[in-house]
Amino acid sequence: MIEFVQLVLGGVAVGCVYALVALGIVLVYKATETVNFAQGELMMLGAFLAVALTSAGLPYWAAFAAAVVLMALAGAALERVVLRPVLGRPQFAIVMLTLGIGLMARGLVAAVPEWGAQTHSLETPFAGASLHAGELTLSADHAMVIATTAVLCGALTLFFHGTRLGLAMRAASQNQLGACYMGVSLARLHSAVWALSAAIAAIAGVLLAPITFVHTNMGLIGLKAFPAAVIGGFGSLPGALAGGIVLGVVESAAGFYLPEGAKDVAAWVVVLLVLMLRPAGMFADAAPRRV
Amino acid sequence: MAEAILSVAGLEVRYGALAALSAVGLELPEGAILAVLGANGAGKTTLLRALAGVLVPARGTVVFRGRSIAGLPPERIVRAGISHVPEGRELFPLLSVRENLLMGAWIRRDAAGIERDLARLCSEFPVLGERARQPAGRLSGGEQQMLAIARALMARPRLLLMDEPSLGLAPRLARELFRMIDRRRREDGLTVLVVEQNARLALGIADLACVLAGGRVVAQGPARSLLGEEFIRGFRLGDNPAGRTQAPEP
Ligand SMILES: Nc1ncnc2c1ncn2[C@@H]1O[C@H](COP(=O)(O)OP(=O)(O)OP(=O)(O)O)[C@@H](O)[C@H]1O
Numbered sequence: 001m002i003e004f005v006q007l008v009l010g011g012v013a014v015g016c017v018y019a020l021v022a023l024g025i026v027l028v029y030k031a032t033e034t035v036n037f038a039q040g041e042l043m044m045l046g047a048f049l050a051v052a053l054t055s056a057g058l059p060y061w062a063a064f065a066a067a068v069v070l071m072a073l074a075g076a077a078l079e080r081v082v083l084r085p086v087l088g089r090p091q092f093a094i095v096m097l098t099l100g101i102g103l104m105a106r107g108l109v110a111a112v113p114e115w116g117a118q119t120h121s122l123e124t125p126f127a128g129a130s131l132h133a134g135e136l137t138l139s140a141d142h143a144m145v146i147a148t149t150a151v152l153c154g155a156l157t158l159f160f161h162g163t164r165l166g167l168a169m170r171a172a173s174q175n176q177l178g179a180c181y182m183g184v185s186l187a188r189l190h191s192a193v194w195a196l197s198a199a200i201a202a203i204a205g206v207l208l209a210p211i212t213f214v215h216t217n218m219g220l221i222g223l224k225a226f227p228a229a230v231i232g233g234f235g236s237l238p239g240a241l242a243g244g245i246v247l248g249v250v251e252s253a254a255g256f257y258l259p260e261g262a263k264d265v266a267a268w269v270v271v272l273l274v275l276m277l278r279p280a281g282m283f284a285d286a287a288p289r290r291v
Numbered sequence: 292m293a294e295a296i297l298s299v300a301g302l303e304v305r306y307g308a309l310a311a312l313s314a315v316g317l318e319l320p321e322g323a324i325l326a327v328l329g330a331n332g333a334g335k336t337t338l339l340r341a342l343a344g345v346l347v348p349a350r351g352t353v354v355f356r357g358r359s360i361a362g363l364p365p366e367r368i369v370r371a372g373i374s375h376v377p378e379g380r381e382l383f384p385l386l387s388v389r390e391n392l393l394m395g396a397w398i399r400r401d402a403a404g405i406e407r408d409l410a411r412l413c414s415e416f417p418v419l420g421e422r423a424r425q426p427a428g429r430l431s432g433g434e435q436q437m438l439a440i441a442r443a444l445m446a447r448p449r450l451l452l453m454d455e456p457s458l459g460l461a462p463r464l465a466r467e468l469f470r471m472i473d474r475r476r477r478e479d480g481l482t483v484l485v486v487e488q489n490a491r492l493a494l495g496i497a498d499l500a501c502v503l504a505g506g507r508v509v510a511q512g513p514a515r516s517l518l519g520e521e522f523i524r525g526f527r528l529g530d531n532p533a534g535r536t537q538a539p540e541p
């Protein structure tokens with residue numbers, strides 16, 4: 001039993017990272033109707049930034065904050081320079097473009113002499129520490145992921161339900177033309193959404209860094225975030241969150257109880273099951289508020 | 292009457308090869324109510340969309356309060372003082388009634404004034420006050436129509452564009468709505484351009500009227516002079532297919 005709870009806890013922690021990446025994908029999708037296949041790479045960039053900043057001598061927390069802010073700026077710039085000009089083009093072209101952005105980000109990082117070839121570790125002030133409750137152990141890295149995700153979700157809820165900009169993002173995700181008629185500048189709103197989404201990616205990257213190390217292929221986690229978003233109904237933020245956590249738990253249980261390889265298949269089995277049983281996602285019948 | 296707050300000249304709007312509006316000219320004095328009448332497909336909605344900045348005119352000038360606004364994007368036009376109650380309402384169905392109204396005030400920063408206007412609109416449309424916390428999508432068609440109008444008023448426009456506001460309203464509610472619009476005009480100096488299928492209702496409060504047919508202005512003048520005219524009756528009875536008149540409230 002303890003073993004199982006232990007597995008679930010570890011799964012929740014990893015699932016939180018999937019959830020954060022999925023959250024960024026869903027945010028951009030809802031606001032701009034673009035499926036961003038580069039979200040995993042944005043996370044990877046955030047992690048590399050944090051590593052670079054800590055090795056430049058910045059303390060962990062300062063590097064964390066700076067990486068998030070820098071990635072938010074990068075997200076806004078990406079929208080302004082790359083995505084805004086192609087607004088209104090066929091969907092598949094824009095999707096290809098985001099795939100290209102992801103590949104370019106990987107190439108770019110690989111080309112940096114100190115970065116590309118090896119894996120890096122991010123120094124944290126809580127390295128090696130862990131929390132204990134009875135026989136349960138939770139590493140500080142995992143605890144940090146879970147706690148930060150919880151705080152971030154609270155902050156996002158306050159943002160979407162308590163601020164002007166958050167309200168406008170929800171409004172535009174339901175009716176872009178309606179938001180236009182209210183005087184909302186969709187271009188600027190899209191920039192803000194990309195900034196928010198890239199900032200969340202950076203948070204995910206910094207949280208994941210002490211667990212898996214930092215390397216150019218980190219962004220492949222996007223392959224887990226997409227199923228997480230689909231499980232949650234692709235369009236619901238709470239759904240993306242729940243989808244990520246479910247996926248993390250299922251994976252960690254499959255990795256333990258099932259034969260080698262099952263772990264990597266588990267995500268897709270869950271997606272198939274959800275699509276067959278509840279085609280609109282787990283959160284299909286959830287409350288009318290979707291953001 | 293006061294000088295023109297809106298003047299449109301030579302306006303042409305195209306959907307690809309189709310010219311939905313050609314050579315449209317209008318003069319709207321400040322504080323006046325102009326009714327735009329016309330059969331289905333005459334170009335009424337197209338005219339409002341062009342004025343609201345959603346469609347870019349191919350030709351012509353639009354001058355609002357002394358400034359040329361032709362071709363400006365919708366967000367600039369709202370800020371210039373023109374609000375639009377569009378065809379199809381374009382509400383935010385999952386946001387609450389109150390949140391929809393707050394979105395209407397997006398261009399404003401005066402929190403106290405916004406709260407005052409919310410209170411005023413909720414007393415003018417009591418049902419919106421009662422349902423403030425419900426999602427807009429759960430309101431009846433008529434209530435949604437009222438919300439769309441109230442939301443447009445939250446921007447404190449100088450000019451209000453309304454596309455068939457009585458559609459979906461029971462006759463009694465439609466008359467009430469028009470009385471409210473008339474009061475806004477008298478008390479706040481609001482100028483109104485209203486598209487209506489229900490010509491008699493619109494001409495009842497309008498000062499001016501213009502009739503569109505095939506994308507051109509075919510008649511224009513004081514509302515009272517058009518009210519009695521034969522072609523208005525002909526237009527109402529002849530060109531107005533069943534089903535597009537007022538649908539009773541669900
Ligand atoms: N998006 C569009 N693309 C192409 N043609 C359009 C489009 N919207 C309208 N039209 C055409 O433009 C003309 C004017 O349409 P518009 O919607 O302005 O008419 P209307 O007077 O508002 O009619 P109704 O009373 O049915 O609302 C019609 O012939 C219509 O078919």
Ligand SMILES: [Mg+2]
Nearest residue numbers: 335336337378
């Ligand atoms: Mg119309």
